Structures are given as structure tokens and as C-alpha cells.
Amino acid sequence: MRILITTGLSSGSIGGPAQYGPRLKNEFERLGHNVKLAQYGSVESAMLKIWPSVYWADYILALDTFSVGVPSVLAAKLFGRKVIVRVGGDFLWSAYVNRTNEPITLPDFYENMPKLNVKERLIFSFTKKMVAGADFLAFNTEWQREIWQKRYDISYLKSGVVRNYIPEKREGEISTTKNFLWAGRVIPEKNPKMLEKFGVDVTTGKSHEEVLEKIRNSYVVVSLAFTDICPNFVIEGISFGKPFIMTRETGLNELMSKGGIFVNPCDEEEISRAFKAMLDEDTYNKYLEELNSLNLSHNWAKMAEEYLEIWKEI
Numbered sequence: 001m002r003i004l005i006t007t008g009l010s011s012g013s014i015g016g017p018a019q020y021g022p023r024l025k026n027e028f029e030r031l032g033h034n035v036k037l038a039q040y041g042s043v044e045s046a047m048l049k050i051w052p053s054v055y056w057a058d059y060i061l062a063l064d065t066f067s068v069g070v071p072s073v074l075a076a077k078l079f080g081r082k083v084i085v086r087v088g089g090d091f092l093w094s095a096y097v098n099r100t101n102e103p104i105t106l107p108d109f110y111e112n113m114p115k116l117n118v119k120e121r122l123i124f125s126f127t128k129k130m131v132a133g134a135d136f137l138a139f140n141t142e143w144q145r146e147i148w149q150k151r152y153d154i155s156y157l158k159s160g161v162v163r164n165y166i167p168e169k170r171e172g173e174i175s176t177t178k179n180f181l182w183a184g185r186v187i188p189e190k191n192p193k194m195l196e197k198f199g200v201d202v203t204t205g206k207s208h209e210e211v212l213e214k215i216r217n218s219y220v221v222v223s224l225a226f227t228d229i230c231p232n233f234v235i236e237g238i239s240f241g242k243p244f245i246m247t248r249e250t251g252l253n254e255l256m257s258k259g260g261i262f263v264n265p266c267d268e269e270e271i272s273r274a275f276k277a278m279l280d281e282d283t284y285n286k287y288l289e290e291l292n293s294l295n296l297s298h299n300w301a302k303m304a305e306e307y308l309e310i311w312k313e314i
Contacts, residue, residue, distance in 0.1 A: 001033045001112055001311075002008040008040060008049065008067035019165070019208065020086075027304035046071035054079055059311050066091040068127045073133040077173035082314055084307060085134045086146065086162070092116075092123045097226060098135060103266050105249040106144070106227035110151045128152060137313045138162040138307070140230045141251025158314075162306050163231050163255070166298040172240035175219035178279065180245070182222045183233055185212045191224045191247075191265050198275055200224075214242050221277050223247055224265045238294070243287035245274045260289035 005028075007021040009270055021037045028035045038053050040046035046068050054060060054075035058264070062072035069085045076083035076304050093109045096102070096116065116124065131137065131152045137159040139145040145161060148154055183203040196300040200222050203214050211233070215221060221237030224248040228234070230251050234244050244260030246252070253262060261274040276281045 001028075001078070001308075002056060002058045003028050003033050003035045004053050004060045005063065006034065006040065006046065006060065006068040006072045007037070007063040008042075008046075008051075010160045012252065013062070018021060023165070023231065023300040024061070024304055024307070027300045030301075031304065031308070032249050040068055040071075043067045043070055047074075050075050054081060057081055058221075060084070062086065062306060063132060064088065064091070065127060066123060069134075070130045073130045077133050082135045082311055083133075084136045084138055084310055084314075085130065087137050087148065088164075089168075090227075092120060092127060093227065094189055095120055095123060098187050103187045103191070105228055105265075107147055107249070109174045110147055134158070136160070136310050138235070138303030139162045141254055143254060144229050160310070162303060162310075163298045164232060164235060165300060165303065166235055166255075167239040167297050168297045168299075169241070170216075172215075172242060173217045175217060178219045180220045180222050180275065180278075181214055181218035181237075182224075183214060189226055191226055194224045194268070195222070197268070198222075198224075198271060206213065212236060215242060218242055220245060220260075222273065223250075224263070225249075226265050228252075238291060241288065241291050243278060243284060243291065245271070255296060256294065259287050261287075 005021050005025055015307050027039045036053055040049065043066060060072050060076050060081050062069040062083060062085045065085060065087055073083055090106055093106050097104060131154060137154060138161055139159060139161050140159055145159055163167050180200045182195055182200050184190060184202050203211060215237050221234055221244045223231050223234055224245050227245050227249040234246055234252060236261060237244055238256060246260060246262060247265040248262040263270050263274050281289045
């Protein structure tokens with residue numbers, strides 16, 4: 001098989017999603033397939049440059065819904081190629097929240113769609129076209145799949161769940177400073193004012209390896225985003241045995257309902273109780289025991305095999 005992986009992130013970008021392209025490329029090649037990894041900085045760049053690679057390919061895997069998902073689906077339809085779009089986030093909701101600073105969750109956004117500007121209406125329109133044209137939509141949580149199914153009228157036959165990469169357990173260090181850690185881009189959807197209010201150690205602009213080292217030495221990993229669909233940062237924390245405090249607006253609790261506290265990201269009192277609870281030694285040790293009882297992993301080889309099975313069926 002000739003497989004084209006399209007992504008908007010380079011391997012040097014911060015965070016787990018940047019690892020998906022190179023890691024999946026390696027696994028597909030290990031299984032004997034020919035693979036190209038194409039990285040585009042914007043939807044406009046992809047529109048202009050994607051055509052030769054799509055013509056070469058038999059199958060296409062687009063690693064996001066808009067910047068490469070829209071051009072990948074358009075080109076795939078033109079050349080008759082089978083395309084899977086990985087749905088790992090929500091570009092429209094993100095664009096709206098980061099423009100307006102409005103504390104709105106993903107379910108609320110689609111339940112009561114606010115007034116969109118011209119750019120956001122275009123994103124919405126192109127996303128609907130992408131959904132209609134894709135051969136398969138691979139969500140990383142059933143939670144988001146259900147939200148999109150209602151709004152975008154997705155057939156359950158052309159969608160499914162391919163879980164994020166879940167590392168095997170790793171050895172963490174005992175934190176002597178009891179620091180609460182968050183890492184990522186400081187943008188409105190991440191609720192930075194609430195992170196600051198509770199003295200969270202905000203780490204940004206670091207490499208993936210540097211972030212992993214920070215996690216290894218942390219006390220609790222935190223995400224207070226208005227929505228965090230399946231945060232790789234928290235998953236990495238859990239792999240190091242670090243309890244979490246995170247937004248309840250997530251699909252991560254499908255896999256990891258133990259080991260931490262889910263909170264309303266807009267409720268300051270509820271968040272305060274969660275932080276105080278984590279400072280209690282007995283409570284903290286209870287969450288450590290829960291994490292120790294988890295035995296979850298989803299490696300790159302398994303993920304690659306799942307995508308190959310989807311292509312066989314569509």
C-alpha cells in the first residue's frame with residue numbers, strides 16, 4: 001500500500017499530537033507499506049501543495065479536521081482515494097473561544113450555537129463538507145463522536161473510535177514541592193486565568209522531552225480547559241503515576257475514571273476543593289493506588305493496525 005499521512009504539525013512541535021505522523025509512518029513502514037508524511041502549515045498551503053502526493057497514494061490519513069483534513073478530502077475525492085480523517089479536536093469551537101474569550105464548553109457550543117463571524121462560518125461550512133466527503137472519521141473518544149454525530153449528521157457506519165496513544169507505565173519521581181503542573185499553549189480555551197488563580201506551574205514553549213521531564217517530577221497534572229477532549233498531557237501524567245485534576249468536559253473519563261478529580265472548569269469553589277483534596281496525604285495516596293491499579297496502554301503498532309483494518313472495510 002502507498003499511504004500518505006497529512007499533518008499540520010511537525011515532529012518538533014510541542015505536545016503529543018506532533019508525534020503521531022512520524023510514529024505512524026514508522027509503524028506502517030515496519031509492516032511493509034510505502035509511506036509519505038506531508039506537513040503543511042495552513043489550509044492554504046495544503047490546498048496548493050497536496051495534489052502530487054495524493055495522486056501518488058492509495059490511501060490517505062489526515063491528522064486533523066481542517067488545516068489538512070479539508071484539503072485531503074477534496075484531493076482524495078478528485079483522485080478516487082480512500083481517506084480517513086482523525087478527529088482529535090474541534091477547530092471551530094477552538095477558533096470561537098480563542099477569539100471571544102467566552103467560557104463555553106464544546107457541548108454547550110453545539111447545543112446553542114453562538115453568532116459566528118465570517119471566518120468561523122467558513123470553517124463550519126468546510127467542516128460539514130469534509131465530514132460528508134471523508135470515507136471514515138476516526139474520533140479518539142465516543143464523547144466527541146456523539147457530539148459531532150448530532151451536529152454534523154454523521155452516519156455511525158462511517159465513524160468510529162481510534163484511541164490516542166497511551167504509554168505503558170513509567171517511573172515517576174516523588175515531588176518534594178507539591179507542584180501542580182500544566183503544559184501547552186497559553187490560549188483562552190485553556191482557561192489560563194483559572195490556572196493562574198490556583199498557582200499552577202504553567203509550562204509553555206518546551207520540547208516534548210522537556211515536558212515529559214517536568215511531568216516526571218510533578219505532584220499533580222492539571223487541565224482546567226473549558227473542554228479538553230482527550231488530553232495527551234494528562235495521559236502522559238497518568239503513565240508516570242501522577243494524579244490529575246481536570247475539566248469534566250472531556251472524553252478521557254471513558255478510559256480513566258479513576259486516579260484524579262474531574263471538575264467544572266468554570267466553578268472556582270469546586271476547583272478549590274479539588275486542589276485542597278490533593279494536598280491531603282490520605283486522599284492523594286488513594287488516587288495513587290487507583291492509578292497503580294490501572295493497566296492501560298495503546299501503542300503505535302496497535303493504532304497503525306486499527307487504521308489498516310478501517311481501510312480494508314471502507
